[in-house]
Amino acid sequence: MRIGRHRYTIDYVHLALITLIAAAVFWYLLDARSVSLSINNLLLVQPIALFALAMYLFIVPQCFHRVDAEVATLPPREQDPLSPTLPSERSDVIRMAALGLSLGLLVILIDVIGFDIGIFLFTAAAMAICGERRPFHLIAFSLAVTLVGIYGFRALIPFPMFTTIL
Numbered sequence: 001m002r003i004g005r006h007r008y009t010i011d012y013v014h015l016a017l018i019t020l021i022a023a024a025v026f027w028y029l030l031d032a033r034s035v036s037l038s039i040n041n042l043l044l045v046q047p048i049a050l051f052a053l054a055m056y057l058f059i060v061p062q063c064f065h066r067v068d069a070e071v072a073t074l075p076p077r078e079q080d081p082l083s084p085t086l087p088s089e090r091s092d093v094i095r096m097a098a099l100g101l102s103l104g105l106l107v108i109l110i111d112v113i114g115f116d117i118g119i120f121l122f123t124a125a126a127m128a129i130c131g132e133r134r135p136f137h138l139i140a141f142s143l144a145v146t147l148v149g150i151y152g153f154r155a156l157i158p159f160p161m162f163t164t165i166l
Contacts, residue, residue, distance in 0.1 A: 099129055117165065
């Protein structure tokens with residue numbers, strides 16, 4: 001594709017995928033708004049849908065790549081630090097497996113030990129797996145996440161969740 005003096009290539013697969021996702025989000029938002037405009041119905045759906053649509057607008061320009069002759073003759077840059085790469089080191093793979101296992105244990109045990117203790121233990125385990133070793137930070141951050149999570153969910157969702165302490 002040519003615009004002015006510049007030539008561009010379009011990543012059609014990426015563009016089609018994000019457009020499909022944006023269309024599904026937009027349809028879901030319209031469907032939720034057609035049912036009811038009450039705050040209880042749209043409390044989570046509308047802000048997240050609008051955020052997702054805004055992200056779509058930021059992602060679309062990345063599907064267009066300029067390929068002018070002078071750009072092609074520049075030396076290749078080093079690998080983009082933001083480009084997704086699969087972890088290749090054994091420690092990273094073990095860390096990912098441990099995080100997945102701890103999330104699985106949270107889901108399985110949440111009805112047994114309670115939502116509050118489960119969230120606290122999962123947060124502490126995830127921080128420890130990711131490298132945090134200071135006990136005060138492990139306990140304080142896990143407690144803060146637990147309190148915000150429990151009281152936040154109770155304020156937003158009228159669902160009786162099983163808690164042991166809170």
